[in-house]
Amino acid sequence: MPLVVQKFGGSSVADATSIKRVAKRIVETKEAGNDVVVVVSAMGDTTDELLDLAASVTAKPSERELDILLTAGERISMAILAMAITELGVTARSYTGQQAGVLTDAAHGKASIVGVVPERIARTIQEGGVAIVAGFQGVSENQDVTTLGRGGSDTTAVALAAALDADVCEIYTDVDGLFTADPRIVPTARQITSITSEETLEMAAHGAKILHLRAVEYARRYGVPIHVRSSFSSKVGTWISNDDDSQSEESSMEDPIIAGVAHDRSQGKITVKGVPDVPGAAARLFAVVAGAGANVDMIVQNVSSSATGLTDISFTLPEADGEATLAALRAAAGDLGYADLRYDDQIGKLSLVGAGMRSHPGVSAKLFGALFDAGINIEMISTSEIRISVVTRAEVLDDAVRAVHSAFDLDSSDSEAVVYGGTGR
């Protein structure tokens, strides 16, 4: 019998009515001849409410206690969902992360899964029941409750699917799947029917919010097929497949060159001016940046002026890391010997992603041409094998996304996707 792992997020189980709808879908999947394992998040705003409660007694809660507290959320949703399924005449049993055998390291609040031993889940399936598992949580070696960080329920679902050798891991969300661009910016964005996990990773890493990065990495490593779909319809969503499968000769002939256009507004840019252009200067600079905990994305170094022997170095990083990084650089000013420091949080990043660009030359040229035609200036460029990213001014980012989306023929002739454009701009 095929085994399906289904993951429902907080908005899918926000109240009793939603939970009953989800229960109905699970029972339908079961009655269609599948074994079903369900991973569920906390109901609606439960997590935020618990965080507020913690904030009312302390400004700096212990991470261990915060994990204990937050996992109460899934405990409630999983039990209520199991009851709702049982009410429909199908046996269902709920399991905490610990009971489901989700073993993690001890990094409270952002734990990594180190193993999954889902004995009780497997037994429940064998006995013909539906197993409901609390997402987002696990247990450390010393029997403490841990959480995987926000969005960790996706990772729980994929990890369980891998451990149980499931046929598919279905991630239910409030949209129909992944799109070639954010439909709020590009009303003609198309739903993607099939994408590789490598492309999905690049999209997610560069601003596409739909899936948790770690979940896709996990799926890629263990070869778990993911099906991202809507919890409000039974339409086919987006299949995220193993890279190897889709790179077989047969399929690569028909695959589109470009998967989609991602954008990211959450980055800032630091420019360090007048850095002595001597060996080791850049290494010292980025050692200071790394010491501040910043996750550097793109780096550009200007050609040195031979007259002064000085150069400028620019790099992007999450805005959240901006202050701390600037402070660390200022503290190390004497050691680094730079002339000036500038911070710019008005940048936008556009990333064109596609496994097909590996074997198709000219993609960069076409991208730069499209932006030139739209009158948009490029400030920084970085590339990987299957991605080209450019930094622009923040205020022209939306125009840039639309221009590139059109240039690569990603616009839908179908008007359906327009629904998602809504008033989101």
Next chain:
Amino acid sequence: MPLVVQKFGGSSVADATSIKRVAKRIVETKEAGNDVVVVVSAMGDTTDELLDLAASVTAKPSERELDILLTAGERISMAILAMAITELGVTARSYTGQQAGVLTDAAHGKASIVGVVPERIARTIQEGGVAIVAGFQGVSENQDVTTLGRGGSDTTAVALAAALDADVCEIYTDVDGLFTADPRIVPTARQITSITSEETLEMAAHGAKILHLRAVEYARRYGVPIHVRSSFSSKVGTWISNDDDSQSEESSMEDPIIAGVAHDRSQGKITVKGVPDVPGAAARLFAVVAGAGANVDMIVQNVSSSATGLTDISFTLPEADGEATLAALRAAAGDLGYADLRYDDQIGKLSLVGAGMRSHPGVSAKLFGALFDAGINIEMISTSEIRISVVTRAEVLDDAVRAVHSAFDLDSSDSEAVVYGGTGR
């Protein structure tokens, strides 16, 4: 260093303000030179809210799922309390029933503790921290979460105190301690400063609501001294001591004869009329009653009329068991061969409790005399070594309690207790 186990109920941790107050008291106890282990219930109405949520998806929730659901309540309160204590500069760590080593049988919703292995609690104390433990919950042999039933947090506290060989188990409540009678009925009721666990058991079993019966039984079996006191003051409350201690020659000389007067309005009376007075008739009758799950309290059999060879049998039982028991008796009417069946839910029960009555004859006579003087008719009588119970009409029960309380010189000359009389009548 003395070890104190403190138990705080839901009303003591109803909101952030209450939790901070409780945290302060715990820190004070710690700083006064004690090791402290805390057992906490769910915040305020959390349990009822979770029950409502369950009721919104099913009328008959699985008991296993209900236990998973309800234990989310203590998970929240214990984590928040640990945070609030840490905020005051004292290390605190919270533990679920499972983490605290509270092992139970698998009777979901009413599990019994089969063992307590509080290794992590002991380690936390050794390291100088305060351990917070979720009350009311444990884990069964097959790693399922169980609950001990309502009021089970008292039992958790006593069981932990026994396993850790604590010096005292403090049960915090919203009154100052145990009273010689319900102050809402007897405004002159006195706070009891010291009482034996045997007396407390009789009081609790016959209507005094302050402590969970099982907790007192547990404390008696393992010799745990309990101190029932107010979470709103630092006054000494009521000490419940080991029977052996207080029955030593020295103390028994000074002990009062009577501990207090309990009352119970929750019983009903079934009278089976015209039962054949032959050997085995009563046995057959009560086999039927037991089969209906009823917990029979008092039984009276009239003297048989030699003319008819028939007798009447009356017994009391919780009103909640009334319908099912009547149905079972009606179904067995042919077999039992009785003439008529009557049910009366307008009865009240008064119980006079005191270990001292063992060695003081005449207590019954004085009780019956007091009721006669007050013009109150006695319908049934039952006695144990340290208790006399009588059944009266429900509408005269309050008068009966006051008359007996006065007759045995239990009235306080102190006006303080009057506070508790309030408008409760």
